[in-house]
Amino acid sequence: MSADLLHEADANQARASDPKASAWVSANAGTGKTEVLVKRTLRLLLDGARPESILCLTYTKTAAAEMQNRLLKELAAWATMPAAELQTKLAKLMGRPPEDQDLSGARRLFARALEARGGLKIHTIHGFCERLLQRFPLESAVTPHFTVLDDRDAALLKRSAFDTVVARAAEDRNSMLGRALDTIITVAGEEYFRQVVDTVLGKRAELDRMAAYHDGLTEWAEAEGAALKQLFGVAEDTEDALVAELASVLSDSEIDAALSAFASFGSTTDDARTEEGLRGAKGSTGEARAAALKAAFLTADGNPRARVVSAASRRTRRNLPRHWPPPEPRGRTRH
Known part of the structure; x- marks a missing residue:
């Protein structure tokens, strides 16, 4: 054979x-x-x-x-x-x-x-x-006698360009770049910011298509945000209104009731994670409260946690808020 x-x-x-x-x-x-x-x-x-x-x-x-x-x-x-x-x-x-x-x-x-x-x-x-x-x-509409960069040279040039743009933004804090830099440094460190920029550069073709979809408007990013809000059914809401809705899914009294119920039993991993988020939300307002509640009920990927509380805590629903876990706010997927 x-x-x-x-x-x-x-x-x-x-x-x-x-x-x-x-x-x-x-x-x-x-x-x-x-x-x-x-x-x-x-x-x-x-x-x-x-x-x-x-x-x-x-x-x-x-x-x-x-x-x-x-x-x-x-x-x-x-x-x-x-x-x-x-x-x-x-x-x-x-x-x-x-x-x-x-x-x-x-x-x-x-x-x-x-x-x-x-x-x-x-x-x-x-x-x-x-x-x-x-x-x-x-x-082909390319520069004659061009050379192809290897990975090392490309990385060095990107790092140099990044440093140049950041320095220019830092010199003029009132410019568009300066305001963008002020926003970025409050939420991300330098290396993470570099990684984000590298990711964006790798998606240039997709970004060009997004800009072209909005007829090349200079504020195409805002137009794309409006399109996403339309997709998630929150087109009529402002950013502040959406944050306020996220922050209000539980009141302070409901949080107190939940923390009291957790205190009645030994702490488990599920309870501890939820309790930490609730304590962070209590007394906070706006985006800080919304972020704490998000950590309590969603995974790092933004999906609902499989189990918010332990089985022992579930058996004491009379001590938990009447609606537990709280209902998902509109536009949850956006976060």
């Missing part, structure tokens, strides 16, 4: 390497895909294709180098191989006995490949696209 499988695999590879066939090969790693591409390229060369007219694209530089090395190694071997051995190799590759012109042509292919203008065209997809842009910069 194994012999039959091997024979079938060889037959499939032979069909895929035939230049006259349009083939799509899908297989696991290490099963011979690169070998098929090498054989197909060799057969194209044997059929008279010019080396510089053949394009092979790979995903990685390693794969491109491996394919080129295999091709050149095989062609170099053909140049000096005994006639009988070369005839056997070509017959197996071509699926027919080679003619004299096939043998003589095969011996010249190594020199033709080396002399080909630009060498063998075996590139990564990124490398090939870079070469196209380098050759047609004006048509």
